[in-house]
Amino acid sequence: MVGHMTGTDLKRDLHQYLKSAREALLWKAEGLSEYDVRRPLTPTGTNLLGLLKHLAGCEVGYFGDTFGRPFTAEAMPWLQDFDGDPTVDMWATADESRAFVVGLYRKACAHADATIEALEWDAIGRVPYWPEDRKEVSLHRVLIHMLAETNRHAGHADIVRETIDGTAGLLEGNENLPPAERISWAKHVERLEGVAREAAQAAGEAPGK
Known part of the structure; x- marks a missing residue:
């Protein structure tokens, strides 16, 4: 029962969900060309390799620096360069290979895992860049x-990868989507487009505006 769960139980459950989310992200970057894994697909430049690079820094910052456990496996100089380019951690340079970024993310996650496993549920740290009343x-x-x-x-x-090549789903082997034989995605999209246009017309709008 939830009421009888200990801090150790709750920490274990959250940690497992975090591990699953990490693996989902790594899967989304697999099997793509160097171009596709880097190219921006939103107006703000969102790209797959950039997401991994950004989250590597988050793992290191929140589970390393916050608790006085510095990350020494790789240098991450861009974390000190936000004044020069505020987007610097959201994209990989041409000479930062996919293997480097993916490896960095895995190392950062391993460092975070060590912190999670070593510390108690209620261990206190400090996030230096949060507001004063929330730093602890x-x-x-x-x-x-x-x-x-x-x-x-x-x-x-999810959205970026689906835009690139149609690959969708939660995790490899556990896509969490309707079986392919039960649905035509092209027909589904066509149906939704029709519904959207019908709703727009009912509201007195010009569809697509």
Whole structure:
């Protein structure tokens, strides 16, 4: 029963959900060309490799620096360069290979895992760039924050990957989509377009405006 769960139980559950979200993100970047894994597909430049680079920094910051556990496996100089380019952690340069960014993310996650496993649920850290009244945080709060952050960007990755080549779903082998033999996505999209136009006309709008 939930009422009898310990801090250790709750930490384990949140940690498992975080691990699943990470694997979903990594899957979205698999099997693509160097161009597709980097190219911007939204007006603000969202791209798959950039999402992984950004989240590597988040894992290091929230589970490393916050709790006095510095990350030494790789240098991440862009984390000190936001004044020069505020988007610097959201895209990979041409000489930052996919293997490098994916490897960096895995190392950052491993460092975070070590912190999560080593500290108690209510261990206290400090996020230096948060407002003064919120800087002091527990491991519990950081776990929830990173789970929300990672899943938010996993949703971005879902849309970006589907836009590139139609690949969709939650995880490899567990797509969580209707069976292919039961639905035609082209017909489904056509139906939704018709519904959208019908609703627009009912509201006195010009469809597509």
